Amino acid sequence: MQRTDFSKMACSIARTLDVIGEPWSPLILRDVWVGMSRFEQLQADLGISRKVLTERLNHLVEHGVLERRPYDNRPRYEYVLTPKGTDLVDLLMVMVGWGDKYLAGEAGPPVLYRHHACGEIATAELCCANCGKPMHAKDVDVLPGPGSAV
Amino acid sequence: MQRTDFSKMACSIARTLDVIGEPWSPLILRDVWVGMSRFEQLQADLGISRKVLTERLNHLVEHGVLERRPYDNRPRYEYVLTPKGTDLVDLLMVMVGWGDKYLAGEAGPPVLYRHHACGEIATAELCCANCGKPMHAKDVDVLPGPGSAV
DNA sequence: TCCCAGAGTTCCTTGAGGGAACCCTAGCAG
DNA sequence: CTGCTAGGGTTCCCTCAAGGAACTCTGGGA
Numbered sequence: 001m002q003r004t005d006f007s008k009m010a011c012s013i014a015r016t017l018d019v020i021g022e023p024w025s026p027l028i029l030r031d032v033w034v035g036m037s038r039f040e041q042l043q044a045d046l047g048i049s050r051k052v053l054t055e056r057l058n059h060l061v062e063h064g065v066l067e068r069r070p071y072d073n074r075p076r077y078e079y080v081l082t083p084k085g086t087d088l089v090d091l092l093m094v095m096v097g098w099g100d101k102y103l104a105g106e107a108g109p110p111v112l113y114r115h116h117a118c119g120e121i122a123t124a125e126l127c128c129a130n131c132g133k134p135m136h137a138k139d140v141d142v143l144p145g146p147g148s149a150v
Numbered sequence: 151m152q153r154t155d156f157s158k159m160a161c162s163i164a165r166t167l168d169v170i171g172e173p174w175s176p177l178i179l180r181d182v183w184v185g186m187s188r189f190e191q192l193q194a195d196l197g198i199s200r201k202v203l204t205e206r207l208n209h210l211v212e213h214g215v216l217e218r219r220p221y222d223n224r225p226r227y228e229y230v231l232t233p234k235g236t237d238l239v240d241l242l243m244v245m246v247g248w249g250d251k252y253l254a255g256e257a258g259p260p261v262l263y264r265h266h267a268c269g270e271i272a273t274a275e276l277c278c279a280n281c282g283k284p285m286h287a288k289d290v291d292v293l294p295g296p297g298s299a300v
Numbered sequence: 301t302c303c304c305a306g307a308g309t310t311c312c313t314t315g316a317g318g319g320a321a322c323c324c325t326a327g328c329a330g
Numbered sequence: 331c332t333g334c335t336a337g338g339g340t341t342c343c344c345t346c347a348a349g350g351a352a353c354t355c356t357g358g359g360a
Contacts, residue, residue, distance in 0.1 A: 003315080003348050004173070004197070010260045012249025013180050013242055019253070023154075023171065023317080030163050034292055039338050047154070049318050054339060064252075074326040076337055081287075084252055089287035090276050092163055094244045099162025102214075102234055103169070108296035110160045116289050118281035126240050127277040131268035137231075137239035140263040142184055143271075147257035153317050153346075173348080189307050199349050204308060224357045226306060 010147060016091075019063045024048055025056050026092060029081075032066065033089050037078040060085070093124045160297060166241075169213045174198055174206055176242060179231075182216060183239050187228040210235070243274045 007018035020026055024046065031042055043053050057079060060066040065085035071078045081089070093113070100109040100123070115122045128135040157168035170176055174196065181192055193203050207229060210216040215235035221228045231239070243263070250259040250273070265272045278285040 006177075010257075011177070011180070012246045012254060012260060013176055015253040016245040016249040017173075017176060021173065021176075023167075026163055026167060026171075027156075027161070030161070033287065040336085043338095049320095050339070051319085051341085052317060055316095072326090072337090074337075075324085075339095076326090086287050087248055087251065091241070091244050091248060093276060093285075093287075093290075094241050095166040096162045098237055098241060099166040101237070103165040104162060104297055107160075110162060110295050110297040112293045112295040113285075113290040114293060115278045115280065115283075115285055116291070117283040117285075118278060120278075120280045121293075122278045122280040122285070124276045124285045125279040126243060126274045127282070128265045128268060128270075128272045129275040130265065130270045130272040132277070132282065133265075133267040135243075135263075135265055135267075135272070135274045137183065137236050137243075139266050140243075141266070143262045143264060145259040145262040147254055147260040190305085193307095199351095200308070201310085201350085202348060205347095222306090222357090224306075225308095225355085226357095 019065060020060075020088060020091075022056060022059070024052060025060065026095065028053070028056055028060065029065070029085065029088060030092055032079055032081055032085075033092065037080060039077070039079075042079075090124075094126070097123050097125075169215060170210075170238060170241075172206065172209070174202060175210065176245070178203070178206055178210065179215070179235065179238060180242055182229055182231055182235075183242065187230060189227070189229075192229075240274075244276070247273050247275075 005018070006014040006021065009015065020029065027046055028042060031045055036042055036045055039053065039057070042048070043050055046053070057066065057068070061068050061079070064082055065088060066079045067082050068077050068079055070076060096109075096111070104110070112121050113123070114120065126135050127133060155168070156164040156171065159165065170179065177196055178192060181195055186192055186195055189203065189207070192198070193200055196203070207216065207218070211218050211229070214232055215238060216229045217232050218227050218229055220226060246259075246261070254260070262271050263273070264270065276285050277283060
């Protein structure tokens with residue numbers, strides 16, 4: 001939890017950060033995405049403190065990003081992405097794209113994506129949902145919306 | 151700075167978080183993006199501690215995301231996005247998209263984007279750079295790449 | 301000469317992250 | 331029916347980063 005509460009700001013970035021902006025949260029999501037779903041697995045893979053892992057998982061469950069579900073008669077649980085959480089993977093894919101481009105170095109990208117639709121190894125790009133053309137920082141004007149603070 | 155150093159992990163998400171994963175960093179980037187470039191402006195708009203703002207700006211400049219440039223004969227500086235930083239705005243736009251969808255509430259989205267190419271208010275979507283079709287979590291297989299730790 | 305604004309720096313206090321040890325709940329083996 | 335084990339957490343203490351307020355430094359301008 002940040003010291004300053006971002007959730008009250010009139011900004012979707014700040015509100016998103018309130019959900020997954022804490023340290024480790026995106027990495028937990030990544031692991032769950034690629035199939036690592038149990039407490040012990042996550043703790044061992046990330047090397048995160050058990051206390052912090054507990055806090056993060058609870059926070060993500062509270063916000064509807066993960067679902068905690070039993071997988072045994074014994075008190076055993078696994079964490080899976082909800083639809084809301086699955087949509088957050090978009091964010092991870094964009095982070096991967098930027099990291100691959102600027103930080104991967106000589107070794108090249110650690111993971112690759114094969115796109116089902118075309119069968120090729122490909123990267124993700126931001127496009128306009130309306131016209132389908134590329135949509136980056138320089139391709140848009142920013143305008144105040146209905147939920148603006150002003 | 152997180153206690154645990156993410157920059158050594160063989161993961162582009164972790165390495166990206168090492169650059170902009172600290173609290174406030176994405177919000178600083180957002181402000182710079184929409185034209186707020188000076189220390190006093192940022193401090194007043196965000197309500198961030200001056201000490202932390204200094205740390206964050208230095209960190210972002212060191213990593214080549216922002217450039218610190220003088221704008222007066224007096225020792226006055228402004229911060230502007232580098233091309234590397236401009237590419238990070240993609241990440242912000244995806245965060246905005248997710249926040250708008252799940253967290254905006256009744257008031258609606260705080261900001262809107264007008265896409266130059268089509269002139270319409272639009273949202274950003276992730277597409278395959280190869281075939282141009284939508285590319286979300288369920289549309290890809292994840293494969294180990296050349297920079298994989300294994 | 302004094303005042304001012306921008307851009308930091310210094311100092312103190314509090315509380316979150318790291319790490320290790322501990323606990324609790326089934327199953328199962330003897 | 332006792333003890334062992336594994337998963338999934340709690341508890342505790344220590345350190346260091348975030349908050350916040352006060353202070354500094356630089357170069358105009360009145």
